Amino acid sequence: MLQYLLEALGVLWANKTRSFLTTLGLIIGVMAVIAIQILGSGMAGAVTGVLGAINDKSFSIFPNARQADFTRAAISVAEIDRATRTVPNLVAGIPLGSTTLEVRLGTAHAKLRLAAESDRRFITSPIRYGIGFTREQIAAGAHVCILLDTAAAKLQVDGDPVGRSIRAGDRRYTIVGVLAKSTSGIVPNVIQSDVLIPYTSYERDYARGRPVLGARFLVGDAGRLIDTENATLAYFTALKHGRALYQTIDRKTFASAVDGIFAGLTLIVALIGAVSLVVAGIGILNIMLVSVAERTREIGLRKAIGATRFQVLAQFFIEALLLSSIGCAMGLVLGLAIGAGVNEIALVQISGVVAPIPWLRSVLIATSFATIVTLVFGTYPAYRAAQLDPIEALRYE
Amino acid sequence: MNEAPRPVIVLREVTKTYALGEISVQALRGVSFRIAAGEYVAIMGPSGSGKSTLMNTLGCLDRPSTGSYELDGVDVGTLGDNALAAIRLKKLGFVFQGFNLLARTSALKNVALPLFYAGMPSRARNAAAADRLREVGLADRLDHKPNELSGGQQQRVAIARALVNDPAVVLADEPTGNLDSQTSEEIMALFEQLNAAGRTIIMVTHDEEVAAHAKRVIRVRDGLIVADERTAAAPIG
Numbered sequence: 297m298l299q300y301l302l303e304a305l306g307v308l309w310a311n312k313t314r315s316f317l318t319t320l321g322l323i324i325g326v327m328a329v330i331a332i333q334i335l336g337s338g339m340a341g342a343v344t345g346v347l348g349a350i351n352d353k354s355f356s357i358f359p360n361a362r363q364a365d366f367t368r369a370a371i372s373v374a375e376i377d378r379a380t381r382t383v384p385n386l387v388a389g390i391p392l393g394s395t396t397l398e399v400r401l402g403t404a405h406a407k408l409r410l411a412a413e414s415d416r417r418f419i420t421s422p423i424r425y426g427i428g429f430t431r432e433q434i435a436a437g438a439h440v441c442i443l444l445d446t447a448a449a450k451l452q453v454d455g456d457p458v459g460r461s462i463r464a465g466d467r468r469y470t471i472v473g474v475l476a477k478s479t480s481g482i483v484p485n486v487i488q489s490d491v492l493i494p495y496t497s498y499e500r501d502y503a504r505g506r507p508v509l510g511a512r513f514l515v516g517d518a519g520r521l522i523d524t525e526n527a528t529l530a531y532f533t534a535l536k537h538g539r540a541l542y543q544t545i546d547r548k549t550f551a552s553a554v555d556g557i558f559a560g561l562t563l564i565v566a567l568i569g570a571v572s573l574v575v576a577g578i579g580i581l582n583i584m585l586v587s588v589a590e591r592t593r594e595i596g597l598r599k600a601i602g603a604t605r606f607q608v609l610a611q612f613f614i615e616a617l618l619l620s621s622i623g624c625a626m627g628l629v630l631g632l633a634i635g636a637g638v639n640e641i642a643l644v645q646i647s648g649v650v651a652p653i654p655w656l657r658s659v660l661i662a663t664s665f666a667t668i669v670t671l672v673f674g675t676y677p678a679y680r681a682a683q684l685d686p687i688e689a690l691r692y693e
Numbered sequence: 694m695n696e697a698p699r700p701v702i703v704l705r706e707v708t709k710t711y712a713l714g715e716i717s718v719q720a721l722r723g724v725s726f727r728i729a730a731g732e733y734v735a736i737m738g739p740s741g742s743g744k745s746t747l748m749n750t751l752g753c754l755d756r757p758s759t760g761s762y763e764l765d766g767v768d769v770g771t772l773g774d775n776a777l778a779a780i781r782l783k784k785l786g787f788v789f790q791g792f793n794l795l796a797r798t799s800a801l802k803n804v805a806l807p808l809f810y811a812g813m814p815s816r817a818r819n820a821a822a823a824d825r826l827r828e829v830g831l832a833d834r835l836d837h838k839p840n841e842l843s844g845g846q847q848q849r850v851a852i853a854r855a856l857v858n859d860p861a862v863v864l865a866d867e868p869t870g871n872l873d874s875q876t877s878e879e880i881m882a883l884f885e886q887l888n889a890a891g892r893t894i895i896m897v898t899h900d901e902e903v904a905a906h907a908k909r910v911i912r913v914r915d916g917l918i919v920a921d922e923r924t925a926a927a928p929i930g
């Protein structure tokens with residue numbers, strides 16, 4: 297067997313140019329599939345990373361945009377509070393939305409987005425300095441704040457700033473905590489906030505009884521999340537006398553929407569894969585057939601000096617196998633390089649998420665490419681070669 | 694020929710008919726002869742007389758339509774494809790008019806090819822091939838590719854390949870057909886030398902001069918043997 301492999305390698309090496317041209321289609325096909333596939337999982341990783349810092353036990357509720365008068369469905373912070381107390385399993389509720397203000401800390405200043413937070417944390421990025429809000433601070437609507445890493449960076453925070461105050465517009469808030477950059481995600485981009493203040497303070501200082509964009513709730517028992525979402529929907533609908541429509545989004549529904557997008561992407565990759573598989577395979581089939589025709593005399597000679605049909609079949613089959621293995625291996629290496637490169641340049645730079653490269657899947661894809669191409673497109677030329685009549689093959693010009 | 698040496702080839706009433714649609718062509722119409730070990734036979738005849746068909750039959754590339762063919766004690770007519778391949782591998786050596794060497798492959802590897810199919814390990818293969826190349830006077834050309842060799846040298850490589858499996862019979866179809874007369878002489882000298890060392894050689898040729906090197910000439914015409922005679926080259930006795 298090894299002998300055959302070496303013999304076939306010798307033949308391929310002796311015909312380097314033709315061998316390379318044969319595998320070109322396969323190299324490009326495998327390369328494209330592997331690269332796209334890596335980018336796909338890089339993007340999936342980035343999106344799941346975003347969700348990573350959002351509390352698993354939370355969900356949001358919005359007025360549904362598809363209703364005649366959507367202002368009828370508007371929610372106020374007082375209503376959010378009431379819902380939190382009334383609906384079983386809800387343990388905290390905050391208004392959605394943010395307000396952008398010029399914020400100062402010492403001599404540093406920046407335009408930052410202020411958003412609401414509760415003593416039960418909705419944003420679970422690790423705490424770098426200080427602590428979260430206390431129940432008392434929430435109850436009192438204290439003038440305190442927590443800086444997200446974006447705010448800390450823009451305000452040039454150097455060391456532990458807990459106890460210092462920021463100035464937002466004409467109000468002051470004492471810093472009680474600083475959050476680290478989420479280890480997995482682009483939270484600030486999604487949460488759309490840089491500075492968190494108690495939702496009670498947010499209501500008093502900015503919302504002031506006006507309707508907010510929507511609400512986010514935390515549940516006590518994550519196992520009853522869906523039921524609680526439905527109960528909350530029912531609560532708000534009843535509150536508006538059945539004349540308003542709401543929708544909820546939780547991590548799962550968001551994740552499944554994202555999954556849907558990636559299922560689509562996977563399908564596209566699979567399609568590209570199938571097409572390039574067929575194209576590359578036909579390329580190999582064609583060149584193998586040309587090679588068999590070109591080498592008719594050689595095959596005749598091999599048979600004349602005593603090669604059996606099986607030996608000729610094995611030789612050409614192994615040549616096809618080697619060609620497709622080499623092509624797929626080269627495609628794999630190039631695809632990994634391109635995929636990882638683009639991933640690094642585009643996705644990691646944008647999202648800050650380093651999605652692991654799917655090595656195993658890439659290798660499996662390349663291997664199955666090689667196997668399928670060999671079996672489907674390598675067998676027939678090998679069979680043709682094996683069936684040649686040595687007398688006619690030797691006479692062939 | 695009173696001592697009756699061991700026959701390597703025994704043909705009895707061999708015919709070969711090619712069917713070409715409606716009509717059929719009788720390429721061989723009852724050919725019988727024996728060839729003993731150590732003989733050097735030239736087969737001659739006009740074009741289309743059946744020489745190649747006869748050689749293909751002797752070479753186990755084709756089976757006779759009727760009649761029997763015994764090679765080195767084995768009745769070949771009844772064998773299947775794989776058994777025929779094994780016979781070609783072990784008992785026969787082929788030399789062709791067009792050399793038929795593998796391009797872009799060294800002389801050594803070309804000569805070693807039959808041993809590859811015999812399943813010999815690579816080291817032993819190369820050693821045996823190098824020995825044969827030395828025997829045909831190409832000791833310093835082991836790594837040359839066919840396109841780096843002259844016609845005569847290429848034919849020597851082909852002869853080394855035919856000898857590498859130590860065959861019972863060497864079959865050569867017009868081995869000097871592509872060579873100039875000077876080189877032909879060299880190749881004929883090599884065949885004579887091999888025959889002197891005990892090789893059985895059967896050669897098809899057009900050239901009376903070439904045939905004169907053989908010890909026996911069989912003449913065919915229209916698929917029949919018309920003459921079978923010893924030549925002057927044959928030793929008396």
Ligand SMILES: Nc1ncnc2c1ncn2[C@@H]1O[C@H](COP(=O)(O)OP(=O)(O)O)[C@@H](O)[C@H]1O
Nearest residue numbers: 711713718720739740741742743744745746747
């Ligand atoms: N494969 C074949 N099919 C049909 N006819 C053939 C075939 N091979 C040879 N013949 C015919 O058999 C006869 C003998 O051919 P061949 O043995 O090639 O003669 P030579 O080698 O003496 O020129 C010719 O008439 C040739 O046309």
Ligand SMILES: [Mg+2]
Nearest residue numbers: 741744745746
């Ligand atoms: Mg002929």
